[in-house]
Amino acid sequence: MDEVRTAVTPRAALLVFGTLALQLLFIASYVGALHHPEPTDVKVAVVAPGGAADQAAARLRQLPGGPLSPRVLPDEAAARRQLLNRDVDAALLVDPRGSTDTLLVASGQGTAETNALLNVFGQAEQRQQRTLRPVDVAPASPRDAEGLSSFYLVVGWCVGGYLCAAILAVSAGARPANRARALIRLATTALYAIAGGLLGAVITGPVLGALPGSVWALWGLGALTVFAVGAATLAFQTIFGVIGIGVAILVVVIGGNPSAGGAFPLPLLPDFWRAIGPALPVGASTWTARSIAYFRGNAVTGPLLVLSAWALGGIVVSLAAAGLRGGRRRAAEPPAPRPSAAP
Incomplete structure (x- = not known):
């Protein structure tokens, strides 16, 4: 017993318990944050002529789980500007005269988010019997x-x-x-x-x-x-x-x-x-x-x-x-x- 007291002082024991606490917090933080990534309230822009933009934004706002937080912008130039300024994470350009819409994305902010947005918008477009054409305006480096x-x-x-x-x-x-x-x-x-x-x-x-x-x-x-x-x-x-x-x-x-x-x-x-x-x-x-x-x-x-x-x-x-x-x-x-x- 004397050997134990000599080898592990009270101060050392406290530090060991502190290390155990840090270990458990490490596990809880990393697993808690990263075990189930899903988009929530992602800021996106919607561009369409007339009232079509408001209608499209309303549909996106009502998606199950609230993955998107859409805002209506007047034109594609404004959407690209906000995307490059990092005010929005994606922009949907709706073409009411055709069956294909364009999604502006920026994989430089992380391909995990880009893939998640392509999945969400792809499913939403499919419900409307429309197709989606992605355009990467700020692509990640091929070596990144x-x-x-x-x-x-x-x-x-x-x-x-x-x-x-x-x-x-x-x-x-x-x-x-x-x-x-x-x-x-x-x-x-x-x-x-x-x-x-x-x-x-x-x-x-x-x-x-x-x-x-x-x-x-x-x-x-x-x-x-x-x-x-x-x-x-x-x-x-x-x-x-x-x-x-x-x-x-x-x-x-x-x-x-x-x-x-x-x-x-x-x-x-x-x-x-x-x-x-x-x-x-x-x-x-x-x-x-x-x-x-x-x-x-x-x-x-x-x-x-x-x-x-x-x-x-x-x-x-x-x-x-x-x-x-x-x-x-x-x-x-x-x-x-x-x-x-x-x-």
Whole structure:
């Protein structure tokens, strides 16, 4: 029994139970988010002359299970513009004079969503004894299988961010002794983020040809993503000590990865994961990477603000918590002895 107490301290036992909790949350989050993807309230546009657009939109709105949330647009140009601006996920162009309608899609946002939309619209058109002609206005790269390269790139950036912060904690203590040391850790993380962002963008783009788009834009996104995750992890460690690494894994891996819209885009996820995904670093960065690669850099202001908020929050919390810790240490130190007076 003494050997057990020596080998497994109470602190180690608590950490083991914490690891078990993270494991179960990992399973629940991934399986819960990804086990049964189905479209719900997907934003789509409908274009048709006269009152035919309203009639078609009403039919789509009444589909069983509510897979679509249609809106009527005046013409094809407006539909294409909203699709490229990522305001809608597809657009149905109805031709009342013929029996074939056109569906504008964008496989760059993820082929899983495109296939789901083709299935939903195909069945709806079949009920009306009509045929569907798909047109991909923002196609995924032939080397970007299932449109997942952007997601895997972001996952790599995020892993690098929290591992860098974790290594700094393991090597010199989870909680920095004072504000100056916290600042040094943040600066080190920033340098790592610049290098990691660049190398990730170069490997994914010019080296492998998996993602089109500006390497410079992806570099900037990568640096911000790595730093945001690293700074947040440093903040968690400053507050919670080594347990902060587990908190970072909870936020980034357990909560962030399945809700990011990577394996299955957001419209295919359950409500909970669809709600939290855009507010977490993985989801915000995945959306932005896809916009850079396939949508001319559109609709990235919100996600970039999310990443900036995580980065700024990590800086502020790290410095504030380290400053408080340093102040308490100084207050606990005994006063220095006064020099004795000269005789």
